[in-house]
Amino acid sequence: MTPNLSTAKSPQQMFGAVAKSYYANILDVDPKNIFSVSIMPCTAKKAECAIPTMNDAGAGQDVDLSITTRELDIALKSELINPLALEEEEFDQPLGVGTGAAVIFGATGGVMEAALRTAAYVVEGKNPKPDAFKVVRGLDGIKEAEVKLGDTTVKAAIASGLGNARKLIEKVRSGEAEYDFVEIMACPGGCAGGGGQPIRDGEELAGERGEILYAIDENNPLRFSHENPSVTKAYADYFVKPLSHVSHKLLHTDHDAWQVHD
Numbered sequence: 001m002t003p004n005l006s007t008a009k010s011p012q013q014m015f016g017a018v019a020k021s022y023y024a025n026i027l028d029v030d031p032k033n034i035f036s037v038s039i040m041p042c043t044a045k046k047a048e049c050a051i052p053t054m055n056d057a058g059a060g061q062d063v064d065l066s067i068t069t070r071e072l073d074i075a076l077k078s079e080l081i082n083p084l085a086l087e088e089e090e091f092d093q094p095l096g097v098g099t100g101a102a103v104i105f106g107a108t109g110g111v112m113e114a115a116l117r118t119a120a121y122v123v124e125g126k127n128p129k130p131d132a133f134k135v136v137r138g139l140d141g142i143k144e145a146e147v148k149l150g151d152t153t154v155k156a157a158i159a160s161g162l163g164n165a166r167k168l169i170e171k172v173r174s175g176e177a178e179y180d181f182v183e184i185m186a187c188p189g190g191c192a193g194g195g196g197q198p199i200r201d202g203e204e205l206a207g208e209r210g211e212i213l214y215a216i217d218e219n220n221p222l223r224f225s226h227e228n229p230s231v232t233k234a235y236a237d238y239f240v241k242p243l244s245h246v247s248h249k250l251l252h253t254d255h256d257a258w259q260v261h262d
């Protein structure tokens, strides 16, 4: 079902391509001198950043190294660093601010919800209430929702966990169900329950972590992707417009060119 996939790269790969192009320009450094590291909830990201077609900025791998949050946790402990004892400070913001819509990408249904917020704006010409699409939240392995956008009803489906993804795909292939927009997360609960997250024996923390993401979203004055001033500036200064030649090259991928092995 490859032709049904969005061509948009994962956040990790967009970050890498942007770091070695737009950000290199801002810093005025040769992208070959940038070593980009991502810290991810995900073990699969290690394989993703090594896919040969993922070097679109032309300076080696767009993401040179991907480590998991569990590995970061182990590294901190091995250096006897206790983050709880460190003084609070803001993150560096080399590329500007992020929206609450981006934060919830980490929870199952979050990508769908963020996209619906912006789709509603595009269709209706005004922002919906930020929490208008809460119906797509929750830890059920398969969720279905019908959402009104203007005069159109969008049929949405969300699966998390690959067993649930299989069930959903079989429903679509057999003709039992038809959807306009489907979100699949390989890990139960989404990246909040990712395979690279710290493990606490006997505890399943995807739901708890997801709730934290929704709280961060709620407290962010920016709740809509299309209102992110840093992204607007990046398009104005570098990427021209969505699907321009440069954004197509750096932010999108050709899934047919991927070599996926069993």
Ligand code: SF4
Binding pocket: 041, 042, 043, 044, 045, 185, 186, 187, 190, 191, 192, 193, 194, 195, 196
């Ligand atoms: S859902 Fe799992 S496999 Fe997919 S990006 Fe998130 S952590 Fe990685």
